[in-house]
Amino acid sequence: MENAPAEICEDTLDIQTLLNLGPMAPVSNTHAIYAGLRRDHPVYETTLAADLNSPDGNRSFLITRYADVKGVLRDDKHYSSDINQRTMGVVMGPTLVGMDGREHLKHRTLITPSMTPRALKGDSFRDVVRKTAEDTIDSFIEEGAADLHHDFCFKYPLAVFVSLLGLPSDHLDRVHRWGIDLCLVAFDPAKGISAAEKLLDYLTPIVQAKRNEPGSDMISMLIAAEIDGEKLSDFEVVSFLRLLVLAGAETTNHLLGTACYVLLHNHALMERVRSDRTLITALFHEVMRWESPIGTLMREANSDTQIAGVDIPKGSGVLCQVGAANRDERQFKDPDVFDIDREDNEHIGFGYGRHYCAGSHLAKLEAEVALNTLLDRLQDIKPVAGKSSRIIGFSFRGPDNLPVTFNAA
Secondary structure (H helix, E strand, O other): OOOOEEEEEEHHHHHHHHHHHHHHHHHHHHHHHHHHHHHHOOOOOOOOOHHHHOOOOOOOEEEEEHHHHHHHHHHHOOOHHHHHHHHHHHHOOOHHHHHOOOHHHHHHHHHHHOOEEEEEEEEHHHHHHHHHHHHHHHHHHHEEEHHHHHHHHHEEEEEEEHHHHOOHHHHHHHHEEEEEEEEOOOHHHHHHHHHHHHHHHHHHHHHHHHHHHOOOOOHHHHHHHHEEEEEHHHHHHHHHHHHHHHHHHHHHHHHHHHHHHHHHOOOHHHHHHOHHHHHHOOOOOOOHHHHHOOOEEEEEOOOOOOOOOOEEEEOOOEEEEHHHHHOOOOOOOOOOOOOOOOOOOOOOOOHHHHOOOOOOHHHHHHHHHHHHHHHEEEEEEEOOOOOOOOOOOOOOOOOOOOOOEEEEE
């Protein structure tokens, strides 16, 4: 993270410093800050650069309680997603996350069918994804050691992603690097805009070629999608793909990575899941609550309103801290405890309301296949002694590394 200081003292870290570190802050102990905010300042007015949180120079607020976050996300009347278009839209182009009302409904109707496993690969989707997981594991299994974060959790969803899009597999790393740089636009505009341009130059001719000769991949389905005689333009398709490069691959990466982190640090749970794979669904649900891969969602007040008794003027930015809301003691019993048997786990890790993540089913299925394959292929998976790993981040959150040893099954 280029904008972070060389060393960060997390014991004295406050919310303002955390915000200034950016979306990929290399910070582990965020939940202590969030607990204090939920208790004392559930609606916290930030003093971060106004043009980052609200492009029009208006005030901005961070909310951390579950009921407040959920309430804002489901209230399309008083809160707009257009602020995302005026910030991330600079590099993404027009995407679902920055649309409201009829425009959002139209684009979601066009895009959602291409995100279902059956539409992508039919009944063979699970086999295709399983093969990708097998190939990824084959690249390191003979070593008897690996960094599961980089060698598997990072590479596998990207390999699935380029396969679904029909892109060359050897382009995987560069596409992801550009995707990561996109989210830095507010802190490093030159890097974010450069990445957006590179992805535009890379993807546009691919989209044009598939429009002329469509296949069975996701890009071809996006091109063919039609509603009321309207189709997506090449630029709209490329914009959605740029969003997928970042949000799609990163969600699965961190979801899978945090699940592995939990299992590596709880041997009894590892063995329980290994022997009963039906628990994997509950495992991932609890991961989404305990360490939400996408930690923040942005909205803007359409009119003067209130949140938890605090006045929110029209035009204010509202930063919904999903990760904090999913640890709210008002909603969840012992929220800091990872509990695979937790009842009524109504987390909002995939968002809520009309903007609920369109690719959530795809992400969960990818992660489920990946973990099953990993447990089938590797035995005696153990953390490397003397090498620590942490879950870090602010807007995007997951392990920094997962060094392990293992025996091939």
